[in-house]
Amino acid sequence: TIEQHMELVRKRKTAARALHPPPIMTEANEIMSSSMSSGSSSDNPRSGLSLRKAWALPWVILFVCLYTFALPWIRAAIIQRYLIDHDWTVALPGLGKTLARKIFMASHMSFGAIGIVLAPFQFIGAIRRKYPKIHRWTGRLFVSAGIGACICGNIFIYLKHYVLVGGINMTLAFTFAGLFLGFCSYMCYHTASRKQFHRHREWAIRSTSQMWAPMLYRYWYVLVFLMGWDDPSKGQECDSKTDTCALYFQTFDMIHCWSYWMSAWIVAECIIATLPKEDKAEAEQSNAVSNDDGDVDVPALSLSTSTDDVSRPLLQHQGSNNVEIG
Numbered sequence: 001t002i003e004q005h006m007e008l009v010r011k012r013k014t015a016a017r018a019l020h021p022p023p024i025m026t027e028a029n030e031i032m033s034s035s036m037s038s039g040s041s042s043d044n045p046r047s048g049l050s051l052r053k054a055w056a057l058p059w060v061i062l063f064v065c066l067y068t069f070a071l072p073w074i075r076a077a078i079i080q081r082y083l084i085d086h087d088w089t090v091a092l093p094g095l096g097k098t099l100a101r102k103i104f105m106a107s108h109m110s111f112g113a114i115g116i117v118l119a120p121f122q123f124i125g126a127i128r129r130k131y132p133k134i135h136r137w138t139g140r141l142f143v144s145a146g147i148g149a150c151i152c153g154n155i156f157i158y159l160k161h162y163v164l165v166g167g168i169n170m171t172l173a174f175t176f177a178g179l180f181l182g183f184c185s186y187m188c189y190h191t192a193s194r195k196q197f198h199r200h201r202e203w204a205i206r207s208t209s210q211m212w213a214p215m216l217y218r219y220w221y222v223l224v225f226l227m228g229w230d231d232p233s234k235g236q237e238c239d240s241k242t243d244t245c246a247l248y249f250q251t252f253d254m255i256h257c258w259s260y261w262m263s264a265w266i267v268a269e270c271i272i273a274t275l276p277k278e279d280k281a282e283a284e285q286s287n288a289v290s291n292d293d294g295d296v297d298v299p300a301l302s303l304s305t306s307t308d309d310v311s312r313p314l315l316q317h318q319g320s321n322n323v324e325i326g
Helices: 004-018 027-084 099-122 125-130 133-157 169-193 197-226 251-273 278-283
Strands: 311-313 322-326
Touching: 027 099, 027 197, 099 133, 099 197, 125 133, 133 169, 133 197, 169 197, 169 251, 197 251
Parallel strands: none
Antiparallel strands: 311 322
């Protein structure tokens, strides 16, 4: 019967324990094992904690510096100038010649502003661990902003007949920059949805570099101007027919169209290559948490650079003597 069988199993287990008793842990052995385990654990956690702090410090400094420049620019240039005052002629020619151009330029810059604000929060471990849903939904918004900025920026280029203020060179540079941003944003979602969290974080770093690249584009122009190395009053003549300006055909400007986003990409690859090993292992496991419904965190964000509003310090093309930072 079943009862007899279960009783036989119990007897066999009891006999096995009697023949092979568990080792007796003496007090000395307990002290030795506890000291060894505490010694090994005291090294790794502390070193890991200090390593994370050391790794986080440059990011904190970087984002504080960029926010100091980005937030006032978002308020003054995007919100106040374009969305509230609807002033499309103060910075660059041809931005608001048609209603379609206004719509897609405003959408492009709005998506970019959302991405810029959200980007740093995607890398805060405390949010990912304690509030995974917030990380997921802000991540989805981040991805959507990057893809939206890419699409709207390239549609604007099409509406400009593929001639931006810096001519065909700027058109090609900004088109590739926008497409690369959109691709990085998509790969953030693609890798997260397949729970490839290590690759997911790498693509998030690349996407963030491209989201912030337009800020660096403007940042370096302002720095060069303040250092007295560039005079925006030179070459300010603009062609009303083609909506191009001689200022953006200078050697520095033509190189900077490409270098600003490619240099940000190089920095992102250097960061990825030097990530702490334990952080890489942690990202492979569950750094990005998935819930019971299969949702995963999806970081993403960014300001596409495929637009004509390059926001360089530029005199108003209508003849004003006031320097405008677009």
